[in-house]
Amino acid sequence: MTFITQKIANFSPTETSSLRLIVGVVLAVAIAFGFNWPFAFITPVFVAKFLSNKKPKLPLKKLVSIFLILTAAIVLGGVLTRFLTPFPAVFILIITLLIFWISYWNNSGGNEVIVTMLLVGLTAIPVLGIIDQRLAELFTFGFLFSCFVSLVLVMVMHELIPDKQLSEHEQLSIPVNNAPVELDAEGLPLPDKAVRVKLALLSTVMIMPVVIYFLSFQSTALLVLIFISLMAQKPDLVAGIKGSKALLVGNIMGGLIAIALYNVLKVAPTFSFLLLLFALIVGYLAKHIFSEKRTAPLYAMALGTTIILISSASAGASDADEKFYVRIMQIAFACSYIVFATVLANPLLQKLSAPTVTKTIEPDKPTIKA
Numbered sequence: 559m560t561f562i563t564q565k566i567a568n569f570s571p572t573e574t575s576s577l578r579l580i581v582g583v584v585l586a587v588a589i590a591f592g593f594n595w596p597f598a599f600i601t602p603v604f605v606a607k608f609l610s611n612k613k614p615k616l617p618l619k620k621l622v623s624i625f626l627i628l629t630a631a632i633v634l635g636g637v638l639t640r641f642l643t644p645f646p647a648v649f650i651l652i653i654t655l656l657i658f659w660i661s662y663w664n665n666s667g668g669n670e671v672i673v674t675m676l677l678v679g680l681t682a683i684p685v686l687g688i689i690d691q692r693l694a695e696l697f698t699f700g701f702l703f704s705c706f707v708s709l710v711l712v713m714v715m716h717e718l719i720p721d722k723q724l725s726e727h728e729q730l731s732i733p734v735n736n737a738p739v740e741l742d743a744e745g746l747p748l749p750d751k752a753v754r755v756k757l758a759l760l761s762t763v764m765i766m767p768v769v770i771y772f773l774s775f776q777s778t779a780l781l782v783l784i785f786i787s788l789m790a791q792k793p794d795l796v797a798g799i800k801g802s803k804a805l806l807v808g809n810i811m812g813g814l815i816a817i818a819l820y821n822v823l824k825v826a827p828t829f830s831f832l833l834l835l836f837a838l839i840v841g842y843l844a845k846h847i848f849s850e851k852r853t854a855p856l857y858a859m860a861l862g863t864t865i866i867l868i869s870s871a872s873a874g875a876s877d878a879d880e881k882f883y884v885r886i887m888q889i890a891f892a893c894s895y896i897v898f899a900t901v902l903a904n905p906l907l908q909k910l911s912a913p914t915v916t917k918t919i920e921p922d923k924p925t926i927k928a
Contacts, residue, residue, distance in 0.1 A: 599869030610844075624672055683701075
């Protein structure tokens with residue numbers, strides 16, 4: 559153990575983060591796919607999102623408070639579903655306000671993974687509650703247990719593979735920003751209030767039509783709703799032509815990796831081989847995720863898509879092939895919808911947020927006659 563600790567101590571910060579991501583995701587896949595409780599695939603997805611960012615380790619008290627807040631929010635969503643579904647207008651208004659508030663908090667420096675958990679929970683539970691109350695309760699318990707396991711695994715990974723402690727010389731070499739600018743957890747400047755409101759509105763406009771559709775027609779394609787909630791939390795990244803292309807490229811990359819992995823697993827369908835393949839794939843993607851390239855978010859997106867798609871084949875059911883390719887079509891639909899929603903809504907929000915320019919008329923200057 560001492561030899562391994564010494565080896566890790568010699569790693570660069572990028573190598574340490576990559577190793578933590580590989581071990582954490584493979585361990586999450588082993589636990590989730592091995593025990594296969596309801597909605598277990600959420601665990602490796604959240605572990606991957608937690609460990610693929612460059613934020614420092616969260617203290618234990620913060621993790622406990624996160625889980626308690628998440629539990630309270632999910633229970634609140636269940637209570638609202640049970641008592642307000644007879645009043646659809648009020649119900650939709652409250653869900654809209656909650657999604658807007660969560661999106662605004664996300665763009666104000668809130669934890670991205672916690673925002674994802676809240677968005678998924680507060681959109682999926684009402685939809686399932688309309689269809690079947692028992693199914694909503696099953697999802698609530700499965701979702702909360704998956705979140706709990708995710709937080710525990712993230713804490714354990716940071717303890718087993720800690721970040722390298724900076725020396726005094728390295729700490730003194732870090733530039734200190736004394737400017738009165740709000741910074742997020744990564745030290746990046748936050749947008750001003752008007753931009754935060756615009757981004758929160760854009761996220762809400764992306765999510766709410768899908769929620770209303772699911773509530774109206776009682777659709778069971780829950781993956782579409784979950785995936786749109788995952789992608790809509792960063793509307794500034796998918797807005798515009800370049801952002802839409804990036805969204806499609808990232809998810810196409812994840813879909814192609816999942817198809818290749820799935821077909822290889824059909825040749826050798828063993829659990830150990832599954833974990834080995836995941837270790838290789840996560841190792842390849844981690845090298846790009848923690849790089850300084852502008853395409854790094856695409857590889858993080860591809861990792862989440864791969865995990866979600868492969869989870870459909872882990873149960874070993876007779877209709878695994880059908881479920882796998884149905885999920886690919888659902889993710890493709892979700893990506894197309896996000897692209898369409900951003901292209902449609904972004905110009906409208908730009909008009910709303912554009913500053914009004916008032917034209918001032920200068921008085922005529924008196925002419926001086928010679």
